[in-house]
Amino acid sequence: MKRYPSLPTVSDAPRNLLSGHLWLLERIDGWHLRFRMEESGLLRFGDRETVYDDPESLPIGYAHAVRHVRERFDRAAFRSAVDDVTDVVFFGVATNQRTIEYDWDRLPSFLGHDVWSENAGSFRPPDAAEAIFERLGLDPVNAFERERHARDFDPESYAVPSSAWYDGPAAGVVVRNKTGGRGVIRGAERSASVDQETGSDDPVEAVTAHMDREQLARIKTRIEGRGDPVTVDALAERAFETFLRERHQLVARNGGGRTLEAIRSELLDRSRTFLDDVDAS
The missing domain is CATH 3.30.470.30 (DNA ligase/mRNA capping enzyme)
Structure with a gap:
């Protein structure tokens, strides 16, 4: 290629x-x-x-x-x-x-x-x-x-x-x-040493602030727009991809295998809670 x-x-x-x-x-x-x-x-x-x-x-x-x-x-x-x-x-x-x-x-x-x-x-x-x-x-x-x-x-x-x-x-x-x-x-380039939303250098902590209900709702809408079922696993996987994209610098500094698994686990929990709340409403 x-x-x-x-x-x-x-x-x-x-x-x-x-x-x-x-x-x-x-x-x-x-x-x-x-x-x-x-x-x-x-x-x-x-x-x-x-x-x-x-x-x-x-x-x-x-x-x-x-x-x-x-x-x-x-x-x-x-x-x-x-x-x-x-x-x-x-x-x-x-x-x-x-x-x-x-x-x-x-x-x-x-x-x-x-x-x-x-x-x-x-x-x-x-x-x-x-x-x-x-x-x-x-x-x-x-x-x-x-x-x-x-x-x-x-x-x-x-x-x-x-x-x-x-x-x-x-x-x-x-x-x-x-x-x-x-x-x-x-042009001029810039960088940040900590996450802008939390002031923390811990990517797992940043999940809580960045991947809130509003963000999960937007991801859910995108999945539905494709005609795909919105399962916990599907929502969590796309949330994981989104988080890695939008907070890449934070993850890159602290993103060993255990950290990535911790992020996945946190997003699974948040996705499950979010969909349970949606179903209950």
């Missing part, structure tokens, strides 16, 4: 980047995720370094993004659009917490930014990639500007805009042209 090339800063990119018409895309502060569809219809995933035969083998923090793609990717539309489904590799971002506290309820679990054709040996232009993701049921990375003429763009004086996904500046801007050139203007 094609590996995504490293992304230079605009100042280090080839001079021909700033030519023609440019697309200015929001740089999302998340994890690299790529996938391809096999002839059987199975989606095969990879992170930046590794391709996994089994989607369940990816690091556990990817679970929410893998589920999102598997549930939404329109396999029938893809088959009808290409002669060989294995020719195409899709690239995007699994939107996990890193240095920015996004509005997680609005931000999709996966945002696509590139489409590679092995037969053509090239990436599709940014406008084509955006249309492809939308046609196949996935959200593309948002564009700050489309078709801006390079002569009207000065990267030295360009101010990174506000993010579309939280109240604050974007993590940066990816500058693209139609011939495959790309570079990044990075």
